[in-house]
Amino acid sequence: MRRRGLAPAAPAALFLLAFMVGPLLLMLYVSTLERGAFGGVVWDAHSLAAYEKLVFERDLVGRLALNPDYLAIFARSFQLAAITTTVTLAIGIPTALYMTMLPPRRAAQLLFLITVPFWTNLLVRNFAWILLLRNGGPIDGMLNRLGLVSGPIDILYTPFATGIGLVYSFLPYMILPIFVAMERIDRRLIEAAFDLGANRLRVLTRVVMPLAMPGIVAGGVLVFVPCLGAYVSPELLGGAKSMMIGNLIQAQFGASRNWPFGAALAMVLLVILLMGLGLLALAGRRRKSA
Amino acid sequence: MTDAITIAAVRKQFEGSAHPALGGVSFAIRRNEFFTLLGPSGCGKTTLLRMIAGFEEPDEGDILLDGRSVLGLNPNRRPVNTVFQSYALFPHMTVAENIAFGPEMLGLKRAEIRERVARMVALLRLDGMADRKPRELSGGQQQRVALGRALAAAPKVLLLDEPLSALDLKLRKEMQIELKRLQQETGITFVFVTHDQEEALTMSDRIAVMARGEVMQIGAPVDIYEYPANRFVAEFIGDTNLVAATCIARDGAAGRFALAGGAEIVAGDAAAVAPGTEVTLAFRPERVTLGGSLTAVMRHAVYLGTDALLHAGLPDGSVLRARLRAGGVSPPAEGTAVGFGVAPDAVRVFTP
Numbered sequence: 001m002r003r004r005g006l007a008p009a010a011p012a013a014l015f016l017l018a019f020m021v022g023p024l025l026l027m028l029y030v031s032t033l034e035r036g037a038f039g040g041v042v043w044d045a046h047s048l049a050a051y052e053k054l055v056f057e058r059d060l061v062g063r064l065a066l067n068p069d070y071l072a073i074f075a076r077s078f079q080l081a082a083i084t085t086t087v088t089l090a091i092g093i094p095t096a097l098y099m100t101m102l103p104p105r106r107a108a109q110l111l112f113l114i115t116v117p118f119w120t121n122l123l124v125r126n127f128a129w130i131l132l133l134r135n136g137g138p139i140d141g142m143l144n145r146l147g148l149v150s151g152p153i154d155i156l157y158t159p160f161a162t163g164i165g166l167v168y169s170f171l172p173y174m175i176l177p178i179f180v181a182m183e184r185i186d187r188r189l190i191e192a193a194f195d196l197g198a199n200r201l202r203v204l205t206r207v208v209m210p211l212a213m214p215g216i217v218a219g220g221v222l223v224f225v226p227c228l229g230a231y232v233s234p235e236l237l238g239g240a241k242s243m244m245i246g247n248l249i250q251a252q253f254g255a256s257r258n259w260p261f262g263a264a265l266a267m268v269l270l271v272i273l274l275m276g277l278g279l280l281a282l283a284g285r286r287r288k289s290a
Numbered sequence: 291m292t293d294a295i296t297i298a299a300v301r302k303q304f305e306g307s308a309h310p311a312l313g314g315v316s317f318a319i320r321r322n323e324f325f326t327l328l329g330p331s332g333c334g335k336t337t338l339l340r341m342i343a344g345f346e347e348p349d350e351g352d353i354l355l356d357g358r359s360v361l362g363l364n365p366n367r368r369p370v371n372t373v374f375q376s377y378a379l380f381p382h383m384t385v386a387e388n389i390a391f392g393p394e395m396l397g398l399k400r401a402e403i404r405e406r407v408a409r410m411v412a413l414l415r416l417d418g419m420a421d422r423k424p425r426e427l428s429g430g431q432q433q434r435v436a437l438g439r440a441l442a443a444a445p446k447v448l449l450l451d452e453p454l455s456a457l458d459l460k461l462r463k464e465m466q467i468e469l470k471r472l473q474q475e476t477g478i479t480f481v482f483v484t485h486d487q488e489e490a491l492t493m494s495d496r497i498a499v500m501a502r503g504e505v506m507q508i509g510a511p512v513d514i515y516e517y518p519a520n521r522f523v524a525e526f527i528g529d530t531n532l533v534a535a536t537c538i539a540r541d542g543a544a545g546r547f548a549l550a551g552g553a554e555i556v557a558g559d560a561a562a563v564a565p566g567t568e569v570t571l572a573f574r575p576e577r578v579t580l581g582g583s584l585t586a587v588m589r590h591a592v593y594l595g596t597d598a599l600l601h602a603g604l605p606d607g608s609v610l611r612a613r614l615r616a617g618g619v620s621p622p623a624e625g626t627a628v629g630f631g632v633a634p635d636a637v638r639v640f641t642p
Contacts, residue, residue: 192378194365195343196443197395206391210382
């Protein structure tokens with residue numbers, strides 16, 4: 001019985017094995033190798049140098065010394081991802097709430113509008129932000145004309161510009177799951193809360209938010225995780241001083257030609273994320289059983 | 291003493307609807323009364339209940355609670371609580387948290403809230419379930435939690451929107467008795483909405499029968515059943531024989547009526563009917579007796595346990611139903627002409 005029950009899952013399992021578990025194991029293996037002299041790796045020379053490089057550097061006489069550069073990139077990435085998640089939450093929750101209160105037809109229209117940006121390549125859309133944010137661009141011109149600033153705004157190529165790009169890129173991933181969760185809440189529960197004397201704020205905090213929590217958590221994960229590995233926004237909008245992990249990893253497989261280090265960076269990021277998601281799942285299970 | 295609720299000329303028409311949901315309804319609900327709004331679906335009873343709760347506003351008219359208008363007051367500001375048809379228990383809260391919700395919103399002290407929850411758990415026999423989530427309870431238990439949650443806020447009026455319709459028959463009977471007990475113990479005014487006439491007759495102090503946005507009749511169950519005000523009420527409540535007849539003579543309040551095909555029926559209360567008027571006569575099957583001048587041809591008999599329901603054809607082609615004690619008596623054979631009788635005080639006269 002049990003074997004027959006699993007048989008339909010075989011194609012999916014094979015697919016995952018070939019295209020996810022396989023490459024992951026390969027990457028883990030690569031991260032333990034030595035880099036080749038002209039890029040690539042030496043397939044039979046093992047070393048943990050790649051992981052060491054993340055935290056330490058060797059000075060001229062070969063002693064290990066703490067190197068905060070890469071850790072700073074990790075810290076910045078987590079910070080930007082956290083800020084992006086917070087901002088998209090702050091925008092996403094009221095937006096989703098508003099949409100659930102609209103007549104179904106209007107809500108469907110808004111839902112459609114939210115998905116429209118997906119039709120255009122992420123690269124193109126982030127490039128559009130360069131044109132908007134650059135000195136002499138429309139935002140710069142408008143703020144100057146309104147007298148809110150004088151002189152160039154100097155937003156482009158800062159972490160702030162990266163933040164704008166990230167919020168813009170990931171907002172739909174926050175709104176959609178929260179909207180779905182709120183949409184599924186039985187309207188009669190909200191009526192019941194009002195009936196029992198709750199005002200709007202209490203209805204929101206005591207009934208709507210707790211019941212929408214799975215959607216809020218899902219939105220948070222869907223924004224935070226890809227944000228941490230974001231590549232396009234920091235690359236186009238961030239400039240050299242706001243590099244994120246994604247750019248660092250890309251550089252190792254590109255210009256820096258240090259595959260083991262790139263693989264090690266990716267592995268460390270993966271382990272941190274898996275631990276985080278594990279904790280979240282544990283908390284969710286405890287909440288459900290409590 | 292002011293009435294608990296006064297409904298004054300309330301009108302409501304929903305957008306896109308050709309008929310008003312409520313067409314100018316007026317009546318009063320007394321304090322500590324078990325009052326039932328009874329009618330078929332779409333009669334406006336639920337709309338009226340939602341107006342008292344504050345979820346709908348009337349287009350015209352006024353709704354008074356304890357003599358004061360509550361129009362424009364949000365549901366959370368009205369001293370009424372609702373037991374919803376679907377119960378609408380908060381799924382993320384335990385039974386105790388659900389019950390505590392109302393008192394908490396009232397801003398009561400912790401000790402007072404705990405005391406009220408304990409009282410509700412005892413009153414509704416929910417012992418040992420306080421820490422369970424609603425989905426872990428049976429339908430009947432959920433129903434009692436919904437009642438406890440609404441009562442814990444100590445409302446002046448408890449509104450019940452078909453709360454028993456999701457329960458099976460046995461549980462429904464139990465809950466009917468339970469509801470009546472609760473109403474008497476708490477002394478709170480209950481406004482109960484149902485389409486089930488038996489439920490209404492069993493529990494209510496008074497019933498308002500509604501149809502098409504109008505109140506057809508208000509009265510005690512016995513009045514509604516024995517003295518229906520019109521043809522609709524007679525048909526909606528219980529089983530009724532309706533026959534077309536013409537008034538042929540009047541003798542004081544009583545009147546003699548002729549059926550098409552020759553038979554005659556005497557009605558005790560026909561003071562408002564002039565001879566020659568065409569009317570509909572209504573009488574309950576259980577008030578029909580064997581032996582009398584109303585001749586009908588026996589069609590078939592349905593055995594109901596304590597009673598037997600006889601169907602017989604009247605000369606005008608309509609069916610006469612007679613409900614007789616089944617014990618020991620075998621019903622007349624099919625096809626035989628049988629004489630039936632109706633006591634004059636059992637016959638209601640409706641014009642037309």
